[in-house]
Amino acid sequence: MSSASTATAGVVETDPWLVVENVTVEFPGVRALDGVNFSARAGEVHALMGENGAGKSTLLKVLSGVNRVTDGALWVGGERHVFSNAREALRLGIAIIYQELTLSPNLSVAENLLLGQLPQHYGIVDRKRLRERALAILEELGEGSVHPATKVRDLSIGQQQMIEIGRALLRDARIIAFDEPTSSLSVQETRQLKRIVKRLRDEGRVVLYVTHRMEEVFEMCDAxxxxxxxxxICTHDTMAGLTQDQLVSEMVGRDIEDVYGYRARDTGEVILKVDALEGHGLKAPVSFEVRRGEVFGFFGLVGAGRSELMRLICGVERPKGGEIHFNGRTGRFNSPGDAIRAGIAMCPEDRKSQGIFPVASVTDNLNISCRRFFKRMGLWRHPKRELENTRDYIDKLRIRTPGPRTRISTLSGGNQQKVILARWLSEQIELFVMDEPTRGIDVGARRDIYNLLYDLADQGKAVVVISSDLTEVSAICDRIGVMRNGALVDIVDRSAATPERLLGLALPA
Ligand SMILES: Nc1ncnc2c1ncn2[C@@H]1O[C@H](COP(=O)(O)OP(=O)(O)OP(=O)(O)O)[C@@H](O)[C@H]1O
Ligand SMILES: [Mg+2]
Incomplete structure (x- = not known):
């Protein structure tokens, strides 16, 4: 980390190291950035916040030379530069850790670390030295146990992210930007990331940090x-005196009194009864019931078995024992399709990789599975009803897109998430299982999603929410099952479900 020598550790410089001047980026039908001025100092962690589609990722892609600007200039260390290309960005010491990781899964850790950074003006590449450097970086990142020859596809998401950070360090990046880095990390990985971010700051680098998580902003960021x-909209040079409510209203342009907006309701008959269920990912038989009209939460640390349990229930995996009673029928589902026909569906956690057709339109992505309800005389597709359904959800979930026919891959990360969520919500389903429904989704839209879940419950359907967000589960659910190490350890009523209680149950004894 040689660039540390150029700055005094821990001292925030008053002159901005990075200045973005009057930047505009246009895409067909969208002005993603509109005359943006922005600056950040060395030795600070600077949070970038805003709703889905606000332009955060676009700004990072401008810095890294991926997105072309229509207008504007870039200043680094007091010198003016034109935005040009990725190589120029590297030369200026800018590295971005993207929302979607960019490693090559089939190459080794060492190859990924060193890819593209072999010094080009040397006649001969000193592979041995570079390899040693890679090892040293892995050690520094707390990933000393990762063997450089391991294929990247065999690493966890968190480890992959560490490799991305390692690449930035090998390039001596002075400006390191993170795009929603913790959205798919475990609790431990998140802790490790936070430590590294802090260190990068103390070494006098500029750290830009895009996140939708308020607590991270207040915990880790300086501006x-x-x-x-x-x-x-605005820059706060210090977090002192700033409140969460103020930030939220600056982001969404209106006051949101209570993001969760919980509504109490009466519950009906038992719709799902799980009896001594056993199978992959469970270490003890699991039993619980969910009633119509209920929003039932599952909380636990990553790896506690929540998603595995739901996969057993929803026909993705075969149970090894126990019984499932659903809506008057007893028996297991042989496939997810079988479960959907019976009226129970699971919206997976990894919505993007499991569910997106990147070259297809928003409306095709949204209606693909509910098309059968929209058939004309049971035969032909019904484009008009599909469009109506799409417009309805664009409206309800505030999906930011030029139109229903826009290709989904051009939407921002969070807006793609909303489209996939809408696909599941348009199914004619009696029990929805939602795995991390608000991951990557901004505060304003979270409220819209919660409202939709309450609406479903009001209609007498049932909702099961798997969430790692403690505040979220305790605020929106009627009852919460807490899982730990492959077992359901307790079911807590809303009135008793304080975050402390839930966390206490979820943590290893
Ligand atoms: N390659 C592209 N082609 C067309 N439009 C694009 C492209 N990239 C981004 N956009 C549009 O630019 C706008 C800003 O997107 P951006 O990805 O910067 O949002 P974001 O703030 O990162 O949101 P999120 O929180 O959802 O990740 C969005 O309306 C998006 O649809
Ligand atoms: Mg983004």
Whole structure:
């Protein structure tokens, strides 16, 4: 980490090291950034916040030379540069850790670390030295146990992210930007990431940090800039005196009194009864019931078995024992399709890799599985009803897209998530299982999603929510099952479900 020598550790410089001047980025039908001015100092962690589609990722892609600007300039260390290409960005010491990781899964850790960074002006590449350097970096990142020859596809998401950070360090990046880094990390991986971010800051680098998680902003960041609709709304140079409510209203442009907006309701008959279920990922038989009208939460640390349990129930995996009674029928489902026909569906956690057709339109992605309800005389597709359904959800979930026919891959990360969520919500389903429904989704839209879940429950359907967000489960669910190490350890009523209680149950004894 040689660039540390150029700055005094822990001292925030008053002159900004990075200045983005009047930047505009246009895509067909969208102005993703509109005359944005922004600056960040060395030795600070600067949060970038804003709703889905506000332009955060676009700004990072501008810095890294991936996105072309229509207008604007870039200053690094007091010198003016034109935005040009990825190589120029590297030369300026800018590295981005993207929302979607960019490693090559089939190459080794060492190859990924060193890819593209073999010094080009040397006649001969000193592989031995580079390899040693890679090892040293792995050690520094707390990944000393990862063998450099391991294929990247065999690493966890968190480890992959560490390799990305390692690449940035090998390049001596002075400006390191993270795009929602913790959205798919475990609790332990998140802790490790936070330590590294802090160190990067103390070494005098500029750290830009995009996140939708408020607690991270208040815990880790020294300054925050808010974007809305491609515009710079405000920058707070210090977090002192700033409240969460103020940030939220700056982000969404309106006051949201209570993001969770819980509504009490009466529950009906038992719709799902799981009796001594056993199978992959469970270390003890699991029993519980869910009633119509209920929002039932599952909390636990990553790896506690929540998703595995739901996969057993929803026909993705075969149970090894126990019984499932659902809506008057007894028996297991042989496939997810079988379960959907019976009226129970699971919206997977990894919605993007498991569910997106990147070259297809928003409306095709949204209606693909509920098409059968929209058939004309049971035969032909019904484009008009599909469009109506799409417009309905664009409206309800505030999906930011130029139109229903826009290719989904051009939407921002969070807006793609909303489309896939809408696909599941348009199914004619009696019990929805939602795995991390608000991951990557901004605060304003979270509220819309919670409202939709309450609406489903009001209609007498049932909702099971798997969430790692403690505040979320305790705020939106009627009852919460807590899982730990492959077992259901307790079911807690809403009135008793304080975050402390839930966490106490979920943590290893
Ligand atoms: N390659 C592209 N082609 C067309 N439009 C794009 C492209 N990339 C981004 N956009 C549009 O630019 C706008 C800003 O997107 P961006 O990805 O920067 O949002 P974001 O703030 O990162 O949101 P999120 O929180 O959902 O990740 C969105 O309306 C998006 O649809
Ligand atoms: Mg983004």
């Amino acid at each position: 925050v800039t808010v974007f809305r609709d491609g515009r710079h």
